[in-house]
Amino acid sequence: MKLKINASSLNGEISVPGDKSISHRSIMFGSLAKGTTTITHFLRADDCLDTLKIFKQMGVPIHDDGTTITIEGQGLTGLKDPQKTLDVGNSGTTIRLLMGILAGQSFDVTLTGDASIQKRPMNRVMLPLQEMGVAIEGDSETEFPPVVIKGNNKIQAIEYKLPVASAQVKSALLFAALFAKGETTLIEKEKTRNHTEVMIKQFGGEIEVDEKVIRLNGGQEFTGQQVVVPGDISSAAFFIVAGLIIPNSRVVLKNVGLSQTRTGIIDVVKSMGGQIEIVDVDEENESGTIIVESSELVATEISGDIIPRLIDELPIIALLATQAKGTTIIKDAEELRVKETDRIQAVADELSKLGAKIEPTEDGLIIHGGEKLHAGNVTSYGDHRIGMMLQVAALLVEEGDVVLDKSEAVSVSYPNFFEDLDSLMSEV
Numbered sequence: 001m002k003l004k005i006n007a008s009s010l011n012g013e014i015s016v017p018g019d020k021s022i023s024h025r026s027i028m029f030g031s032l033a034k035g036t037t038t039i040t041h042f043l044r045a046d047d048c049l050d051t052l053k054i055f056k057q058m059g060v061p062i063h064d065d066g067t068t069i070t071i072e073g074q075g076l077t078g079l080k081d082p083q084k085t086l087d088v089g090n091s092g093t094t095i096r097l098l099m100g101i102l103a104g105q106s107f108d109v110t111l112t113g114d115a116s117i118q119k120r121p122m123n124r125v126m127l128p129l130q131e132m133g134v135a136i137e138g139d140s141e142t143e144f145p146p147v148v149i150k151g152n153n154k155i156q157a158i159e160y161k162l163p164v165a166s167a168q169v170k171s172a173l174l175f176a177a178l179f180a181k182g183e184t185t186l187i188e189k190e191k192t193r194n195h196t197e198v199m200i201k202q203f204g205g206e207i208e209v210d211e212k213v214i215r216l217n218g219g220q221e222f223t224g225q226q227v228v229v230p231g232d233i234s235s236a237a238f239f240i241v242a243g244l245i246i247p248n249s250r251v252v253l254k255n256v257g258l259s260q261t262r263t264g265i266i267d268v269v270k271s272m273g274g275q276i277e278i279v280d281v282d283e284e285n286e287s288g289t290i291i292v293e294s295s296e297l298v299a300t301e302i303s304g305d306i307i308p309r310l311i312d313e314l315p316i317i318a319l320l321a322t323q324a325k326g327t328t329i330i331k332d333a334e335e336l337r338v339k340e341t342d343r344i345q346a347v348a349d350e351l352s353k354l355g356a357k358i359e360p361t362e363d364g365l366i367i368h369g370g371e372k373l374h375a376g377n378v379t380s381y382g383d384h385r386i387g388m389m390l391q392v393a394a395l396l397v398e399e400g401d402v403v404l405d406k407s408e409a410v411s412v413s414y415p416n417f418f419e420d421l422d423s424l425m426s427e428v
Ligand SMILES: O=C(O)C1=C[C@@H](OP(=O)(O)O)[C@@H](O)[C@H](O)C1
Pocket: 020, 021, 022, 093, 165, 166, 167, 168, 169, 171, 193, 311, 312, 335
C-alpha cells in the first residue's frame, strides 16, 4: 500500500476505538460470571473478535447487536468442550489468558494461532501453571503453540515471583488461581497493567494488591456487570505522536483510558518537552481527553519501571525520538523482541530505510534525532503497531513514495486507522 506523505498539518478530534486489553477481559469475565454482562465500546478488531469467537465456540451465548455485546455468563467452570482446536489468530493476550482459564475446565483442548503466535514464548505461563498442577505442554516438547491443556486438573495455590514483567502472565495465573484451594500470592517484577485485578473487583471478586504483591483466594464467584470500555491509549499513541511531530497541528483524542499503569507515554512526551494536556478526566472510569500540539522536542532516556507502562507504545515513541534534538536511549525493553515480531529489530530496520539514524541494542534502541526522513519501501512484518508507526513516519516524508508491505496488519487492533488519519488531514 502507498502511504500518505507530506502532511502539512493535522487538525481535529478523534474517538479512538476501545481498549484492546479491557475488551479481551470483558469477554472472559462476562463468560465466567453468573448472569448477564453487557459491553459497550468493545474493540471490534481481529484480536478481540478472535477472543469473542473462541468463547462462543465453548458454548457461551454472546450476542452483538452492533452497539452492545451481551453475554450470558456460564460461571467459572461452565465452559463447554469446543470439540476442535481453538485458533487465537495473532493474539498473545488471548492465548496466554486462556491457558489460565482452561486450566480449570473439565475438557482437554488445543490452542493454536498464526505464524507469529507459533513463535511466541509460552513457558512463562506454562511453567508456573505446571507448578500449580496443570497438565499443559507446547508442540513437540517445545514451548511454542499449538499448546495442549488437559482438563480436570487439581490446581494448587502457589506463591510465585514472576521472572518477567508481564500482565499476560500475571493474568493467566490469576485466572488459574481462581480454581485453586487457598490463597495464591504473585510478586511482580515490575508493576504491569492492572486491568485483570480491577475487573476481578468490578465483577464482585476479592483481590488484595499491595504494590507488586497480589493475593487472591480460589473458589470465588463473579456476577455479570455492565462494562464500558474506554478508548485505547495504545491506539491514541499514534495520533499523540503524529500531532507532536507534524507542524501546525492540534489533535484532540476523546475518551482515552488513563489507567496509571498505561500512561507512560504521557510522562515521556512531557519529559521531551511536548505540548500535551489532559482534560475532562472521568476519575471513576479512568478516562479523559488528550490534546496535543506540534512541539519542539528534546531527547530523553526511557528505562526501568516505566517500560511496562508504555511497552506497546515504544515503536511509535522511537519515531517521536527521531524528531527530537539529541540522542534518545531506550533500555530494559527486551520484551519487545518477543511481541508480534521482534520490534527492536523491526523499528531499527524500517526507520533506517527511511533515513532515520537508529541502532538496535539487546534491550532497546539508540536514536539520534534530527534526521530528515525520505521515501522508501518498508514492511510491517505483519505487526499492526509497526505498520501504524510507519504510516505516521511517512507523513514526514516530503516527496516520493513510501510503500508499506503487509499494511492489512493494522486490523489486529485498529481497523479504521487510515480513515481516522484521513479525517485529521482533511480538517483545517
Ligand atoms: O495483558 C495484556 O492485555 C497485554 C500485556 C502486554 O503483554 P505482556 O504481558 O506480554 O507484556 C502487552 O504488550 C499486550 O499488548 C497486552
